[in-house]
Amino acid sequence: MDVLRGDRAEWTFDGESVDIRFHTGAFKDAMLKELGRCTVPVSAISAVDFDLADSRRKRWTLRLRLHDRTDPYAAAGAMLSEGSEPFRLVGPASSELVAEYLADQIRFAAHRAAEEAGGSGPDPRLATRLVRPLPLHIQTSEGAAVFDGATVRLIWTGVSAAARKKKAHRREIRLSELTGVEWVPSDGWEYGHLRLNTVEAVRTEVTKPKHDLACLLCDEGKEGARALMMAATITAHLWARDQGAMGELES
Incomplete structure (x- = not known):
């Protein structure tokens, strides 16, 4: 070697x-x-x-x-x-x-x-x-995100969570509902975020990440790194899902 x-x-x-x-x-x-x-x-x-x-x-x-x-x-x-x-x-x-x-x-x-x-x-x-094995769990000051390969769960229990998110407490989005995922790092002044994009989001007005029930806020350093890891892991499984769907169409 x-x-x-x-x-x-x-x-x-x-x-x-x-x-x-x-x-x-x-x-x-x-x-x-x-x-x-x-x-x-x-x-x-x-x-x-x-x-x-x-x-x-x-x-x-x-x-x-x-x-x-x-x-x-x-x-x-x-x-x-x-x-x-x-x-x-x-x-x-x-x-x-x-x-x-x-x-x-x-x-x-x-x-x-x-x-x-x-x-x-x-x-x-x-x-x-090339990504972390499942299930994957990350924690930020706003809450947590959990992905098991079929569903992404966002849970808002942290001190930085806005009232709207604390009231909702959690949201579950199936992988089949996702069209993509994005990661925006903190600039040192504002929080960064992990956002789950769905077909539903195309038809509704996008709100600020702080109030968006498809977002988990993340700070600098470890929090931003964990959010990126989650975004990359979900992306990899979205590609695998699309490949599987294509295979079904061809068969």
Whole structure:
């Protein structure tokens, strides 16, 4: 196995997949700490980028580009910072040759996997292997969100919950009712939020997240990271649901 250590994780490549173990510590990225570990099959990879991120400091960057509808973090976290990208690794010049060699090996394996697939593309259900296992539960200062694969439950019991949400107490939305999910991080002044989009929401006026019964507010740091994790996990299962529905139509 080939092993490469970088700024945020240790990557291990066995020819079939890239096993990523994220570093923990007081100053490490909150989202990557929440994820902990992730295994990326080469069939999920469309391209591998390798370059010098900073020629003055002589640091390299290695990034895995995943196929469409395979990277739930990029899909849910449109405002994701580079430091939170799970499939990006930065390292020092001393390991540049090892990193470049590993990039070539992963690129070759991904190309071979694509050829074996015969142009059919990866299974969208691959994305569910890149997120946290179910059931997933997150807690914020406003309340909680729970996803079991079939239903998302929003529960508002926290000190920051508005009167409308406290009165409603909770809401359950089935995966079949969802059209998508979005994550907006806190800007340091206002809360961020996790919003569940449904067909019903298209027909009604969208209210502010503080009063929206399809939203869970989240603060900076761990809360924002947990909300992003939930958004990515739901997105992955939405893709798998859509793939299943397509398969039923074709059969």
